[in-house]
Amino acid sequence: MRVGTWSLRTIWLILVACFAVSLVVAAMAALNTALPDIARDVHASSSDMTWIIDGYTLVLAALLLPAGALGDRFGRRGILMIGLVIFGFASLAAVWVDTPTALILTRCAAGVGAALIMPTTLSLITAGVPREQRAIGVSVWAAVAGIGAILGFFVTGVLLMFFSWHSVFIAFAISAAGTLALTFTVGSSKDDDPGSFDxxxxxxxxxxxxxxxxxxxxxxxxxxxxxxxxxxxxxxxxxxxxxxxxxxxxxxxLLDVGLFRNRAFASGSLSVALQFFASFGVFYLILLLLQLIYGYSPLRSAFALIPMVVGVGVFALLGNWVAVRFHSLRFVLAAGIAIAGAGVLAIGIVDPDVYWKLAIMLGVCAVGIGLATAPSTTAIMSNTPLEKQGVGSAVNDTARELGAAIGIALAGSLVAAGYASRIGPTADAAHRQIAALDPASADGAADGIRRSLAGAVAVSDQLPPQAAPLADFIRTGAENSFLPPMQQACLVLGGILLAGAVFLGWFAPRQVIATEPELAAGPELVAGSPVGDSP
Known part of the structure; x- marks a missing residue:
């Protein structure tokens, strides 16, 4: 049966792959909103809380390349199913843990499953969708992968309104089981002559x-x-x-590093890294702004990020169409990254004192990321030999993880350093006043205020009603110590994006599939292109 020029089999394959990748990406972000409740129940320290989130990301990023190669060798659907089983059981195991160490271990195990899932989802699409429809399939996949984190915030916010944090892990397990059942209905693909495993x-x-x-x-x-x-x-x-x-x-x-001499492949990889550098760096800052300064709940914060969902989702389809139809990869990548950079810079320049200003700037950033996201992935996959699509997908995903890690690290470091340099007078004054009320808690309160904006908000919330003026003083001082470095971080992130856009405007080729003059590595890579050969 067909819908227009599309077979139901093709549509179904894309949908199943998108279900699976959305699960992996949502799990990267969802626990951020549940972390305070988790920390109280399992008695997690600040370091423990960091690794409850980061253990998953670390294992996922580290295993992507070998996981993609396993899919190419043994069959992409089979590896996807194994990954879903591991992910589901690891998520379910988290429901019964009662120590931070045990929870971190379950998150690392879930990262193993996610590493097996993520590259196989894209490679199933690029190897299983007919040539003339691959660009749209990749666009849909890229859009879902781009907005999956926001969907994770949203679902977690809804669950936490009615249930405990355990419900988040139960939802992951049920979703993994449902996706596993759907995976039985799609075909598989693999490299018929993989050679020895590296x-x-x-x-x-x-x-x-x-x-x-x-x-x-x-x-x-x-x-x-x-x-x-x-x-x-x-x-x-x-x-x-x-x-x-x-x-x-x-x-x-494991990876033909000569692929990076292909300018389309290399440009796509850099563009993906820059997109996630921007989005996760901005997510880190904006969620702090929404929840700790605007006072939004986790669910309302997720709704506040809707401009990102719309921008990425709509413009992912448009960007790939323009890049493929008009042979304008260079223009789309450079313009997309430049627009994203302008949106991030605007957050650093314009005071985000009301939500509507922030929404406009987030929308601009999302338009840029949306324009660049699908063409970047298409450039990577279209210049990877058909039999190595799992490894090509893993390169795409590894670029995402590294970009996200760099964005969070840079934004977090700039904000932490700027906050620490400004908060001293507020912490000292609060210490003196709290010591007059409760000498035993004064040192701990001052340390909390100095540590972070979240720590200062927690201290102000714990003060008795009669100390309301002091609570307001602490909040105001902490907010004034956070906002300038937050905006400075946005200026740095935006500046890096604009520099990246200039480089891509010079380096990226016009064609999505590299032509002979643009292919320093040799024409044999083009011959294996999945866009050139129908499955």
Whole structure:
């Protein structure tokens, strides 16, 4: 049966793949809104709370490349199903844990499942959808992956209105089981001649990505000069260089690093990293603004991000159509990243004192990300040999994770440093006044105020009613210490995006599929392009 030129089989494959990837992306963001409740129940420290979130991200990012290769070798649908089983059981196990360590372990296990799920979803689409419809399939996938985090905020906010935080993990488990059942209804694909599995390359890539991501995630808390952060970052970069050397010498490499000499492939990878650098860096800042300064609930915060959903969802389809139809990859990538950069810069320049101003600026940012997101992924996948689509998808996903980690680390570090340099007078004055009321709690309260905006809000909320003027003083001082560095962080993020847009305007090729003059790596890569060959 067909709907227009589309077969129901093709539509169904895209829908199932999008269900699966939305689950993975939503799980990256959903726990942020439930974290305060979780911390109280399992008695988690600040460090524990960080790793309840980041354990999942670290494992997911580190395992993407080998997971994509496993899908190419053994069948993408089978690896997707294994990933859904692991993800579902790990999510369900979190319901019964009562210590932060146990919860972190379940999150890491869920990250293993997510790493098996994410690259197989895109590679199933690019290998299983007819040539003339792949661009739309990739656009839909990219839009869902782009807005999945906001959907996670929204679903978590709804659940927390009626149930405990356990309901979030139960929802993950049920969703994984439902998606697993749907996966039985789609076909599979794989590399018919995969060669030997690159064990050494896989181990090196895992350690390299894990080192870089760990360092980036820890930098805002520990500081960029912390020995552990430096060892992780430098070690990760060195191992990344070693990985390139190993892959260039292998006959059956995990990743053909020569693909990055293809300007369309390299431009798409950089663009994806920049998009998630922007979106997750901005998410980090805006959620603090919405919940701690505007006073929004988690659910209302999710609704406040609707401009991002609309912008990314609509313009993902438009951007890919323009890039493919008019052979304008360079223009779409550069314009999209530049528009996103302008939106982020605007947040840094215009005082976001009311929501409607913030909504307009978020909408501009989303339009830019939406324009660039699908063409970037199409450029990566269209220049990856058909039999290596899992690895190509893993490159796309690894670029997302690294971009997100860098964005959060940079934004978090700038805000933390700026807040710490401004909050001292407020903390000192609050210490003196609290000491007059309750000497035993004065030191702890002052430390909480100095630590972060969230800590200052918590201290003000715990003061007795008769200390309302002091609570207002603490909140005002903390907000005035947070807003300037938040806007400075947006200026830095936006400036980096504009620099990236200029580079893409020079470096990216016009064609989504590299032509002979644009392909430094050789024409054999184009011959294997999934856009050039119908499955």
């Amino acid at each position: 064990v050494l390359g896989s181990l090196t890539s895992v350690l390299a990505v894990a080192g870089v991501v760990f360092g980036l995630l820890e930098a805002p808390t520990r500081g960029w000069s912390d020995p552990l952060v430096l060892v992780a970052l430098i070690g990760g970069v060195v191992l990344g260089g070693l990985f390139i050397v190993i892959e260039r010498r292998r006959t059956s490499p």
